Amino acid sequence: MEIPEKVRFLSDLVKETYTLKPNRVVLEINRDNVRKALELLLENLGDTGFYLAVIVGTDYPDKNKIRLDYYVVMHPDKEVYIFRTWLPRDDPRISSVVDILPAALSGECETHDLLGVVFEGNPYLKRGFFVPPDVYEKGIYPLRKDVKV
Amino acid sequence: MGKEKLVGYSPWIAHFNTGACNGCDIEVLAAIAPHYDPERFGVKLAPSIRHADILVVTGAVTKKAGERLKRLYEQMPSPKFVIAVGACACSGGVFHDTYSVLAGADKVVPVDMYVPGCPPRPEAILDAIVALVMKLRKGGGNGNS
């Protein structure tokens, strides 16, 4: 699928584009380019041109990967773009974007506590943000599929 | 025995939310609003737990909230009574088999009245309070004084 006009400036970074029901556009990006993509978005669309809606992490133990989706909503037209990236399951690190987009604070802290993704550069990450001590002391990330909780 | 009878004339209520969806909480709030007029029974919201006679518990009691509930119950002066409002406080409700939930308030504190419902109507909550109050006025206690 072709990259929509509005985000054509990202075409160098995007590996693949497809739709997610009902009409959301997914842009697959390498994990090293996610921060650059969001920076380009800020440059081209401005502070009030979009907002970060949610960060969704999903565990795929059969593929040995963790998938991270950043849902970005454009303003004022409200189309939804999803920046999708895959992280290796035994080394789920990615650069944090909390300094350029403070809206990522809640999503990054939650994904860290529940799935174990490390957002490098985020000073607020800690275990126990949501998960109780008797679980995180065992080193368990509750939302992973191989965990028996 | 005489203490319960005195409490029955004007019981003050404390409300504690142990991890509820807030549905039961707004029905408890509605039950103390003027439409249902609990003040005709002498019932009003206590300014602090140390002035309360009846503890109204809502929510599926999560483990950490369970510890807080126990401490709150210990701070109440006797005679003291507990009403568990809602399916979650009675037995865990929809969440009874998540391991982070102690299913039901009676795992932590002795409960005198159970009000089932998801959420129970304000009339049902007032009915439970009135039934407890009538029992107290007749001199019945719960042996926990």
Place this chain on the structure above:
Amino acid sequence: MTVTKVVEIPVTLEIPIGPQHPALHEPLMLKVYADGEEVIKVDINTGYNHRGIEKLCERNSFYRNIFICGRVCGICNTVHADCYVRAVEYLMDIDPPRRAKYLRVLAMELERIHSHLIINAIMAEILGFDTLFMYIMRDREKIMKAKEILTGNRVLADYMMIGGVRRDIDSIKKDRILKIVNNIEKEIKRYLKVFETDDTITKRLMGVGVIKPSDITKHGLLGPTARGSGIKIDARMGDKYDAYDEVPFNVIVRKEMDSWARMMVRWEETLESVNICKYVLEHLPSDASAVPDERRLPRRFPPGESYARAEAPRGELTYYINSVGKQIPYRVKIRTPSFNNIINSGFSYIGYSIADVPVILTSYDPCISCMERAIVIDVKRGARKSVSLKQLAKGEI
């Protein structure tokens, strides 16, 4: 600046995050560091009472999850159920009949009215205006009656089903609901005037908690919080889901950027909701039965993913569903508006006084239980004192 007072405010929220509830020794919410009266730092600690809903959804069938997701929040439960059901419908390419869509909109708008009434009542109570709290709660009971006529229950409607709704209305019920809605319109206009002109309210709300539009989008704040600062975002307008493509309505935006603007946005939205309810009741289509046949409900869920959003009273609510072809979903992600509004808004308290903190917090519309008590720690004297949020707002520490 040295810290002389630390205020810990526990607030229980309906955020459905994680398989367990988080555990701090007390469900701590805002930790406010103050120098004298002025706030210099706010830590948002998440100590909420959660019940592990996302993990619970992965163990239950798609149908059971409709009822579980409705119990994420009691105050906006129809919106949660509707967003979940629509995400499943997108997955399966099902389009419910128009009558069902109109009835869904009616249920959600009635809920918006009651949710806005309750937060405005709580705001009045926190400011010390107890009479107004009692008046608004009395009028709210009429809306609860309307909800009961429509869905069968006052609070937890359990009204949504894949392919439609679970109950229909006849002309008698329609007339009763219309009568209630017309009746409440004049009361709401009266309260709107009170909030515009009364000194108790305007002096405490105007100029408090000002947030600039660029801060709103950068921090991802949503709903009336964003619309009070001039950012016109509304999922009803963006996605035009259910019957919002046919029902006319306005998105209310104000420019003042303070707590007063946020409460006024809610009052004006309540009036808009009243108009939507009237339109829906007068133009209810009769194209097909709104209630799907229970014996013919779909049994197979194709693999795929979908993302649905809805405008809850507090802001944009999103559901992401991933199915791998089984009877249970692979992943359900729920992001409630309070998740963004409360956690990301720590910057907005700085520079205001401690007494303003409960007012600003209430203007973001978290679910505050009226008995929540805050702990005030006087750092110099090492004393701890427990005060209610109302006393904090009156400056009684």
